[in-house]
Amino acid sequence: xDVLARSPDTALQDADTVAAGLFEGEQAPAGAPDAVxxxxxxxxxxxxxxxxxLAHADGRRWLLVGMGARADLTPERARVAAAKALHRARDAxxxxxxxxxxxxxxxxxxxxxxxxxxxxxxxxxxFKSAPPPDERPPLERLVIACPDELQNDVGDAAVxxxxxxxxxxxxxxxxxxxxxxxxxxxxxxxxxxxxxxxxEVEGRERIAARGMGAFSAVAQGSAQxxxxxxxxxxxxxxxxxxxxxxxxxAVTFDSGGISLKPGAK
Numbered sequence: 001x002d003v004l005a006r007s008p009d010t011a012l013q014d015a016d017t018v019a020a021g022l023f024e025g026e027q028a029p030a031g032a033p034d035a036v037x038x039x040x041x042x043x044x045x046x047x048x049x050x051x052x053x054l055a056h057a058d059g060r061r062w063l064l065v066g067m068g069a070r071a072d073l074t075p076e077r078a079r080v081a082a083a084k085a086l087h088r089a090r091d092a093x094x095x096x097x098x099x100x101x102x103x104x105x106x107x108x109x110x111x112x113x114x115x116x117x118x119x120x121x122x123x124x125x126x127f128k129s130a131p132p133p134d135e136r137p138p139l140e141r142l143v144i145a146c147p148d149e150l151q152n153d154v155g156d157a158a159v160x161x162x163x164x165x166x167x168x169x170x171x172x173x174x175x176x177x178x179x180x181x182x183x184x185x186x187x188x189x190x191x192x193x194x195x196x197x198x199x200e201v202e203g204r205e206r207i208a209a210r211g212m213g214a215f216s217a218v219a220q221g222s223a224q225x226x227x228x229x230x231x232x233x234x235x236x237x238x239x240x241x242x243x244x245x246x247x248x249x250a251v252t253f254d255s256g257g258i259s260l261k262p263g264a265k
Contacts, residue, residue, distance in 0.1 A: 001141065002142070003118065003141075003143075004144070005110070012098055014143070015143055017063065017092065017098070018060055018099075020064060021064075021073075022040065022047045022066055023047055023067055023069065024047040024068060028040045028064065029103075033055075035062070036055050047066045048066045049067060054088065061089070061092055073102065075112035078109045082112065082115070082116025083117070085097070095140045096141040101145055101150070106150070106153075108153070110150045110157070111156060114154055114157035114158050114161060115160065118165065119161055121139050126169070126172075126173070170183070175253030180227035184199075190231075196235035197231065198234070201228070201229050202230075206228065207226055229250070
């Protein structure tokens with residue numbers, strides 16, 4: 001999905017679907033077509049968080065998305081509303097969705113609209129031969145109509161959401177596919193993709209030589225080689241900045257509790 005930030009006067013030009021928030025005690029957003037205004041006047045559009053009403057006007061679909069009280073608007077509420085809008089837009093066959101940033105909202109809300117949309121559009125299809133015949137395609141483009149000074153917030157949120165979905169791809173791969181060696185190969189591919197990133201993958205012998213007894217002992221029970229993966233991100237812009245390290249474990253398969261769990265679970 002392409003994510004763009006555009007000024008409000010140009011944001012609608014390619015959009016087949018427009019989403020706008022509706023707040024308690026307020027009317028439709030300024031400049032909305034008559035058909036959208038009528039949704040509010042008729043009571044069909046409600047301000048309850050996550051409620052959605054649909055109208056067609058000016059050759060586009062218009063979604064009025066309930067966002068509750070304006071004073072209660074938070075980034076998390078914006079994420080929830082964006083996810084609801086995404087599912088409704090996809091059901092309607094949208095290709096390009098434009099979100100009108102609520103008046104007075106800042107970069108956190110603009111970013112949350114991006115995150116809610118991109119995360120809700122996630123599907124894991126690596127092992128599917130073909131999608132169901134009636135399944136709608138994913139959204140092609142998301143446009144956030146916002147002031148120019150919020151473009152960086154939109155861009156940052158898009159990067160975060162895309163890489164969260166990349167992590168979900170890893171999480172969804174079964175243990176017989178994402179082995180430690182396969183995870184090492186994945187990180188090596190990342191190093192080729194991302195400037196400033198280097199990767200070192202060490203196997204069983206190097207792990208034992210380092211004195212990492214618990215690590216090597218756990219891996220004894222598998223024919224798969226364990227992998228100690230070190231990723232270093234050192235872009236030129238980081239020269240002279242403090243070093244920050246994250247240490248964690250990526251358990252690709254864990255049989256430890258299987259014998260303790262009832263079969264139904």
